[in-house]
Amino acid sequence: TGTRDTNFYTLIDYNRAGVALIEIVTEPDFTDPKDVRIFLNKISSIIEHLGVCDTKLEGSVRCDANVSIEGKKKVEIKNVNSFKDVEKALTYEITRQKTMSVHDIEIKAETRHWDDLRKITKQARTKEEEQDYRYFPEPDIPTIVLGNEFVSSLKAKMPELPDERKVRFVTDYKLSEHVAQVLIDNKELSDFFEVSVKIYSSPKEIANWIVTDLMGFIDDSEQKGSIFSGLKIEAKHIADLARLVDQNIINRSTAKTILRQITKTGEMPSQLAAKINASKIDDAGVIAEAVESIFIREKSAVIDAKTNPNAANFLLGKVMQLTKGKADPKVALNLITTKLTESN
Numbered sequence: 198t199g200t201r202d203t204n205f206y207t208l209i210d211y212n213r214a215g216v217a218l219i220e221i222v223t224e225p226d227f228t229d230p231k232d233v234r235i236f237l238n239k240i241s242s243i244i245e246h247l248g249v250c251d252t253k254l255e256g257s258v259r260c261d262a263n264v265s266i267e268g269k270k271k272v273e274i275k276n277v278n279s280f281k282d283v284e285k286a287l288t289y290e291i292t293r294q295k296t297m298s299v300h301d302i303e304i305k306a307e308t309r310h311w312d313d314l315r316k317i318t319k320q321a322r323t324k325e326e327e328q329d330y331r332y333f334p335e336p337d338i339p340t341i342v343l344g345n346e347f348v349s350s351l352k353a354k355m356p357e358l359p360d361e362r363k364v365r366f367v368t369d370y371k372l373s374e375h376v377a378q379v380l381i382d383n384k385e386l387s388d389f390f391e392v393s394v395k396i397y398s399s400p401k402e403i404a405n406w407i408v409t410d411l412m413g414f415i416d417d418s419e420q421k422g423s424i425f426s427g428l429k430i431e432a433k434h435i436a437d438l439a440r441l442v443d444q445n446i447i448n449r450s451t452a453k454t455i456l457r458q459i460t461k462t463g464e465m466p467s468q469l470a471a472k473i474n475a476s477k478i479d480d481a482g483v484i485a486e487a488v489e490s491i492f493i494r495e496k497s498a499v500i501d502a503k504t505n506p507n508a509a510n511f512l513l514g515k516v517m518q519l520t521k522g523k524a525d526p527k528v529a530l531n532l533i534t535t536k537l538t539e540s541n
Contacts, residue, residue: 219249225265230287233262237280238382242359245384264290269304274318276310286311290318362387370400379408385424386415389432396436403439410453411435414460429463438466446470448526450517479525481532484516487524488532491515502537509533 221240227233237260244250250257260283265271272294274286294304309318357365359381366377366387380387386407393403415424438456441447447455447470455469478484491512492499498515502508509530516529 230284233287234280234284242382246359262287266294270306273308274311275308282311286318372404376404376408392432393436396433397440399439399443402443403435406435406439410456428460430460434459441466441470451522478520478523479528481528484524484529485532487516487519
């Protein structure tokens with residue numbers, strides 16, 4: 198023990214030795230915290246598609262934000278654990294500085310930490326002026342000059358980037374702009390989609406299952422590790438599920454129940470569907486009784502369905518609910534349509 202003045206040695210932590218550091222510094226071009234978050238998501242997606250790192254905050258990626266208003270002193274915000282929190286921290290800090298400015302309170306150059314629990318920034322330490330850092334070039338590291346030929350060779354080897362992938366998803370798979378964007382925002386998710394499509398070529402149906410349903414089981418994409426952590430699901434499961442729905446072996450309601458079970462057990466959808474279909478009701482007489490019961494209960498919906506064919510789906514839903522999803526939806530819908538026609 199001792200002080201810096203009395204110790205005979207200094208300990209240096211080399212735990213990051215040999216790990217490359219890439220630092221991206223932007224100009225002060227942002228005025229809206231929402232734009233900052235969009236930018237960070239974009240950069241993160243590009244880095245991930247390039248295979249640089251896994252882009253998880255506080256792991257491979259860190260983000261510090263600097264705020265200054267009306268030409269006043271710069272405040273740096275650290276200890277931010279997600280892109281969502283970057284937006285929240287900036288929103289709070291801008292409001293804090295504007296309030297201080299209105300009341301003629303001096304804004305000091307300082308480093309502040311984001312308190313995620315209280316949703317505020319707290320002072321960590323005051324900042325020195327730039328000249329106090331005593332910046333000077335490292336004499337033992339020569340300037341690295343990257344020639345045009347080297348840069349051109351890198352461009353030629355570039356993998357498909359997010360924007361290019363999005364265009365391909367929209368063009369080749371006929372996905373909507375929104376669905377394509379959700380998929381390419383995370384490389385692991387878009388890779389999962391493409392593997393699924395190779396197994397069963399129904400891109401729109403598979404994309405819909407991933408974006409609308411599977412995403413509900415996936416934790417925040419800014420977490421550490423795989424976005425599928427804790428889920429026993431693979432591309433083959435989604436492909437099989439989409440096939441079962443396309444071929445009318447199961448309805449969408451049953452498929453959602455199966456998906457929930459897949460994430461826990463890893464069973465193939467076709468195996469689960471076989472168990473469910475063993476108790477499936479396809480007897481027209483039994484289903485007709487359920488239809489009759491719903492027509493008695495839902496008289497206003499029946500009247501509406503006579504003039505609005507789409508309202509028949511409401512009645513179908515009620516029949517499926519009554520039979521606990523076991524009624525054959527095709528048989529049920531045919532019976533509903535016939536009964537509506539006969540009662541006109």
